[in-house]
Amino acid sequence: MNRRTLPALSLVAVAGLALAGCAASGDDAGAAEGGSVSVVASTSVYADLASSVFGDAADVTAIVDSPSVDPHEYEATAQDQLAVTEADLAIFNGGGYDAYMEQLVEAGEVEHSVMAVEYNHDYPDAEVDGHEHSDEEADADDHAEGEAEHDHAEDEGDGHTEAEHADETEHDHAEGEDGHNHVEGFNEHVWYDPHTMIHVVEAIADEASELIPDEADAFAQNAADLTERLEGLEAGLADIEADHAGATVAFTEPVGGYLTTAAGLEDVTAEGFAEAVEHGQEVAPATLLEATTALEGGEVDVFVVNPQTAGPETDAVVEAAETGGVPIVEFTETIPDGDDYVTWMQANVDALAAALGE
Known part of the structure; x- marks a missing residue:
C-alpha cells in the first residue's frame, strides 16, 4: 500500500495533521468499477476547477x-463532515482561509488532497516547481513588490512539496477573532492569481490520474485546455499593466490583491484596514480616517470592494469613494451564479480595465 501525506505546507496549515491514504490504482480505484469518484472542495472556485479537469469522471461538490x-465565517455541518469523510479527493485553499475544511479533512479519512497555497510564490518559504526559492528568487517573485512575472513555460513541474520537508518548514500563525488560523502577513486569496491556479490545475490532473489511471490522457487534455484559458487571463492583466502600471488601488478586504498586482497596480490601502475587515475586527479610528481621506482626496485610482465582508467601516469607505469620484469594482470570494472560474475572473479583469479607463 503506497501511503501519501499532505505536502509540507499543507501540514503547516493543518497543525499536527497526518492525512494519509491509499493511492488508488487499477481495480482498487473506485472509478474503475463505478465510473465516478467523489471530489469535495471547500468553495465553488476549487470545485469548478476540479470539474473542468475530471469532466464526467467525478462527482464534484463544494x-x-x-x-x-x-467562507471565513462558515461553520461546517455534520453533512459536510460526511461528504468529506466519504470523498476520494478533498481540495481546499489553506493558509487559514477555509479552516472549516482543514478541520473536516483532519477528522475524516481522505485518500488524496490538493492545497492551493503551496503553489503561490508569496507563501512563506514556498516550494514551487519542486525547489525552494532562495531569498533572491523570492524577491524576484514577490507580488507585493509589484513584480508579477507570469511565464508559465518556465514554471513546468508538478509543484508538489514532499512531506519529508515538513519538519524543515515553520511559519508563524496569528489567530484572529474568528478563531481561524491565519498565516501572518500572507494574503491567502490565492485563487485571484491565475498563475497560481495553473499550478493547481496541474496538481488536480495529477491526482485525477492517480485515482483513475485509465483516464490520465483525458485529464491531461482537460487540464491543458483549462490552462490555455487561464493564460488568457494573464494576457488580459498584462494589457492592463501596459496601459496603467503604477495606478493606485485600495481595498476593503485583501481579496483581489493578486489580480491587481499582476495588473501592475500599487496597493495604497491604509495599513491595517483590510486586515481588520477580513478578520471581523474593529478598524482603528485613525486608520478609518486615513482610508476615507485618501479616497476623498483623489489618492486612489480604483477602489475594490468585497460585498461579502460588509459592515459600518466598509460602508464609510464606500461613501468616501463615491464622494471622491473613485471608480468602485466589486470582487467576491466565490463564483457568482451562472459563471465558471474563468468567466468570473475574466469579468473581474474587464471590470478593472473599465474602471481604469480602458
Whole structure:
C-alpha cells in the first residue's frame, strides 16, 4: 500500500495533521468499477476547477457555493463532515482561509488532497516547481513588490512539496477573532492569481490520474485546455499593466490583491484596514480616517470592494469613494451564479480595465 501525506505546507496549515491514504490504482480505484469518484472542495472556485479537469469522471461538490456566504465565517455541518469523510479527493485553499475544511479533512479519512497555497510564490518559504526559492528568487517573485512575472513555460513541474520537508518548514500563525488560523502577513486569496491556479490545475490532473489511471490522457487534455484559458487571463492583466502600471488601488478586504498586482497596480490601502475587515475586527479610528481621506482626496485610482465582508467601516469607505469620484469594482470570494472560474475572473479583469479607463 503506497501511503501519501499532505505536502509540507499543507501540514503547516493543518497543525499536527497526518492525512494519509491509499493511492488508488487499477481495480482498487473506485472509478474503475463505478465510473465516478467523489471530489469535495471547500468553495465553488476549487470545485469548478476540479470539474473542468475530471469532466464526467467525478462527482464534484463544494462546501461553500453561495456568493452570499463568507467562507471565513462558515461553520461546517455534520453533512459536510460526511461528504468529506466519504470523498476520494478533498481540495481546499489553506493558509487559514477555509479552516472549516482543514478541520473536516483532519477528522475524516481522505485518500488524496490538493492545497492551493503551496503553489503561490508569496507563501512563506514556498516550494514551487519542486525547489525552494532562495531569498533572491523570492524577491524576484514577490507580488507585493509589484513584480508579477507570469511565464508559465518556465514554471513546468508538478509543484508538489514532499512531506519529508515538513519538519524543515515553520511559519508563524496569528489567530484572529474568528478563531481561524491565519498565516501572518500572507494574503491567502490565492485563487485571484491565475498563475497560481495553473499550478493547481496541474496538481488536480495529477491526482485525477492517480485515482483513475485509465483516464490520465483525458485529464491531461482537460487540464491543458483549462490552462490555455487561464493564460488568457494573464494576457488580459498584462494589457492592463501596459496601459496603467503604477495606478493606485485600495481595498476593503485583501481579496483581489493578486489580480491587481499582476495588473501592475500599487496597493495604497491604509495599513491595517483590510486586515481588520477580513478578520471581523474593529478598524482603528485613525486608520478609518486615513482610508476615507485618501479616497476623498483623489489618492486612489480604483477602489475594490468585497460585498461579502460588509459592515459600518466598509460602508464609510464606500461613501468616501463615491464622494471622491473613485471608480468602485466589486470582487467576491466565490463564483457568482451562472459563471465558471474563468468567466468570473475574466469579468473581474474587464471590470478593472473599465474602471481604469480602458
